[in-house]
Amino acid sequence: MLLFLASTGAVVATTLVACSGNDAGPAPEKPVLSGRYVAAGAGSDISQMTFYGKNHYWLSKSPCANEIPCMERGTFALDDALTALSLSDESTGQTRVLPIKNIVQEGAVPSSETKTSALERTVRAESLIGPDGGGLVGDAGALLCDAGPLTACNEVSTAPRVASMEVGDGAKFQADPTSTTNVPSDNSCAPATPATTSHEFTIETKNFIAPVDNVGHFILGDNKALAELAVATNLAYKEDPKDGSKDSAKYRLWVSVTLSVTCTGTKASMKMNVNGRDVGKEGPLKGDETHFSSKSTDDGRFYYLMGGRPNVVAEPAFQLVRPRTNRSIWYSVSGRVTCSADGDATLTIGDGDVVNTSFPSFRLWTGKKTNGTVVYRDRRDFDRKQAVFTELWNLSDVPSDPSEFPSTSPGCTR
Secondary structure, X not given: OEEEEOOOOOEEEOOOXXXXXXXXXOOXXXXXXXXXXXXXXXXXXXXXXXXXXXXXXXXXXXXXXXXXXOXXXXXXXXXXXXXXXXXXXXXXXXXXXXXXXXXXXXXXXXXXXXXXXXXXXXXXXOOEEOXXXXXXXXXXXXXXXXXXXXXEOOOOOOOOEEEEEEEOOXXXXXXXXXXXXXXXXXXXXXXXXXXXXXXXXXXXEEEEOXXXXXXXXXXXXXXXXXXXXXXXXXXXXXXOOOOOOOOOOOOOEEEEEEEEEEEEOOEEEEEEEEEEEEEOEEOOEEOEEEEEEEEEOOOOEEEEXXXXXXXXXXXXXXXXXXXXXXXXXXXXXXXXXXEOOOOOEEEEOXXXXXXXXXXXXXXXXXXXXXXXXXEEEEEEEEEEOOOOXXXXXXXXXXXXXXXXXXXXXXXXXX
């Protein structure tokens, strides 16, 4: 049969598999892995696997320890005998081979069904589309089959999808019926409905007074009082926070925010929530918050700023060393969340996106969940050491809120 491209007039020759009759037709294609597969019970360190493109995957591990990355991505291969699944982790370069068995494919034909039914399932598809996006039609108009319209979308596979399988030591994985079953080649048309995934990033920040080992010196000022204040500061603090939680304390200024992100293909939809903020104590005296602001956009940009100063009762000790007009320490954090074609989300915070007073020290921790599964938590991404102690008398002014979001520095992704 000759088919004509409706939009170009080009002639395309093709052979159409009959939709009825007793002709056995071509041998059935090997079933493929496509979309998301969820562990249906215990027995595996993998909670879910998603296969996309010709040979790409990402998976979530369970259980997940703090020090172990909870997400893995890379390329996969299914052997011809359908007995082994090879997973090559792109971050480590290591490949592991998992034995598989008891594969059940979508549209499996019971013995009571006819060969005609099997053929209908083999050729089922969506619509004929030409290389330029135009429809393919024959002399009688659109080509239809008893099982539905036919598909030709570059190299889109019409092979049946694996519906369930046993992996490793018998752990059963079931296909998620809501995830895509399209298996495009690298240059094929995109799925009509991109996969949707949910992600949650946490950002926790603290500035803190580490041991003062560099006091400095004033040309004009009481250096004896400076040295005595440095000694008193070391006796009171020597802070070294191990994580970003409020409960672990050891901070002058603390902020925690959550970024809730939905990825639909490469489109990001984000909401920022400030979980909490606080100013630390100096002995029994609590410091004063002087500044806080935050802003975000639906497409993934965010910014927040926190500032504070010593309790008014503690300030005379600083004035005794040398008068100062700016008493507030502060920091600001900005960044962006983006989504990739497979629905994964990336948090980017560049070195230039974190701005802080040179004294005291500063740390930032991040965490990530994908579809409720912990990918990582309490990961220390920034650790800036404080400058000389005399910088407390040379603090920079707290900046006003930017009218536009700062440009995210490249090369620092989480």
